Amino acid sequence: MLIRPPADIPSSEITPEALYVNRRDFLGRAAGALAAASIGGAALAATARAQGDDDKPNTYEDITTYNNFYEFGTDKSDPAENAKGFKTRPWTVKVDGMVKKPAEYQIEDFLKPHKLEDRVYRHRCVEAWSMVIPWQGIPMAEVIKRFDPLPSAKFVQFQTLLDPQRMPGQQRAVLQWPYTEGLRLDEAMHPLAMFGTGIYGKTLLPQNGAPLRTIIPWKYGFKATKSIVRITFTDTMPRTTWNLAAPNEYGFYANVNPEVDHPRWTQSKERRIGEFRRRATLMFNGYPAVASLYRGMDLRANY
Numbered sequence: 001m002l003i004r005p006p007a008d009i010p011s012s013e014i015t016p017e018a019l020y021v022n023r024r025d026f027l028g029r030a031a032g033a034l035a036a037a038s039i040g041g042a043a044l045a046a047t048a049r050a051q052g053d054d055d056k057p058n059t060y061e062d063i064t065t066y067n068n069f070y071e072f073g074t075d076k077s078d079p080a081e082n083a084k085g086f087k088t089r090p091w092t093v094k095v096d097g098m099v100k101k102p103a104e105y106q107i108e109d110f111l112k113p114h115k116l117e118d119r120v121y122r123h124r125c126v127e128a129w130s131m132v133i134p135w136q137g138i139p140m141a142e143v144i145k146r147f148d149p150l151p152s153a154k155f156v157q158f159q160t161l162l163d164p165q166r167m168p169g170q171q172r173a174v175l176q177w178p179y180t181e182g183l184r185l186d187e188a189m190h191p192l193a194m195f196g197t198g199i200y201g202k203t204l205l206p207q208n209g210a211p212l213r214t215i216i217p218w219k220y221g222f223k224a225t226k227s228i229v230r231i232t233f234t235d236t237m238p239r240t241t242w243n244l245a246a247p248n249e250y251g252f253y254a255n256v257n258p259e260v261d262h263p264r265w266t267q268s269k270e271r272r273i274g275e276f277r278r279r280a281t282l283m284f285n286g287y288p289a290v291a292s293l294y295r296g297m298d299l300r301a302n303y
Contacts, residue, residue, distance in 0.1 A: 055132040057120055060200050062273050063133055067207045068125065069226055070175055071160060071167035082168055083206035088227075091211050097233035098153035101146070107211050113146065114138040116197065121217040124256050124285045128278075130270045135215055136198035141189040149185065149233045157182040157238035158214055158225035175241050181225040182238035182252070183216065187293060192217055195228075218287040223254040251303035253294075256285040260300050 065080045072079040091107040116136050124130045144156070162178035164170040170177045187193065196215045197204050204210040209226025216223050222242050232238070242250035249263055258268045258281035269278040284290050294302075 055120065055122055057134045057200075058131045058273055060202075063131060063199055064205050064207060066131075066273055068221060069169075069207055069209065071169045071177075071179065071227070072207065073169045074174060078169070079207035080205075086166060086206035086210075088206065088211040091229075093212065093228060094230045095147050095232075096230070097157075098150040098235060099233050100148040100150065110143075110212070111138065111197065114142055117194070118201070119194065121192075121215060122285055122287075123217065123221055124270055124281065125221040126250075126262055126265075126267070128265055128267065128270050130272050132272070134200050135194070135196045136201060137194040137196040137215060139191060140193040140195055140214070141191065143195060144185075144188060147231075147233070152235050153233040154185055155182055155234050155237055156185055156188050157230075157232045157234060158228050159230035159232070160225055161227045161229045176244050179225065179241045180238065181214070181223055181240050183223075184293075185233075187216070187290075190290060190293065192287060192290065218256060218284040218290045219254040220256055222250060253299075253302050255290075255294065255299060255303075256281065256283065257299050257303065258283060260303055 066076045067079040068076070069079040069083070072082040089107070092104050093107060093110050094104045096102045116138060118134065118136055120132060120134045122130060122132050149156075158181050160179035161167065162170065164177075183193070194215045196209065196213045197211065199205075199208060204213070206227070209224070209228075212228045213226040214224050214228070237252060240250075240252060243252055256267075261267050268281055270281045271278050
């Protein structure tokens with residue numbers, strides 16, 4: 001069932017953050033008990049860490065007022081202010097390239113066949129700040145399987161809406177618009193990757209990438225694509241917005257690697273929004289289950 005718009009939800013039905021987190025913890029433990037019957041102990045431990053069970057989520061206010069979304073402005077407070085009134089219905093997502101089922105999907109049809117899941121993920125930004133966010137969304141692999149990529153497809157590219165009238169940040173050439181990002185197909189099919197549609201059980205707000213965005217928790221935040229209007233499957237590595245803007249600073253992979261500093265700041269430490277003390281940055285942002293995707297690769301060269 002789709003999440004109802006905020007206007008349709010009485011305040012009495014909105015779960016307080018503390019109760020939401022406790023409920024998610026209970027469900028996570030129950031799911032873990034069931035999963036233990038079918039997967040090994042090491043894999044189960046990796047899954048538990050990947051779900052961020054040891055992290056306290058940031059508040060809804062933190063998550064919806066401190067944002068990177070240059071289409072609405074470059075300051076952290078710009079998106080929440082400039083995205084007011086941004087309409088996300090009707091919304092069409094074009095799927096094309098090397099797939100057997102290319103089409104233009106209405107967002108309702110895009111989401112309808114899938115069950116929404118609750119997940120709590122850490123997110124690390126290259127500017128050395130981080131958040132923990134309780135997302136609601138759909139595993140990316142489930143959606144991709146529906147489109148039936150061709151065997152020759154090796155990569156998937158995501159594109160953000162291009163509409164300078166509705167997205168005032170696009171009126172300035174701070175980046176090459178429209179915003180595009182990409183993944184290897186095996187990365188996109190990893191169980192941790194998902195399409196986000198909500199936060200704290202509430203419909204995703206425009207400043208957070210409504211109505212549909214990518215969530216790849218082991219990569220730096222710039223790897224996310226918000227307000228997606230196109231998904232293209234290809235056999236060649238797609239060019240991506242930040243890599244085009246500054247190739248010496250932003251590579252295609254964008255895996256969190258605290259041993260490799262950004263040219264202008266260290267990546268070994270991070271400051272969680274809402275906290276004063278910095279903490280050590282974890283390899284792959286603390287999601288060791290993805291390490292097998294990069295076995296044999298030089299993660300300093302392939303940054």
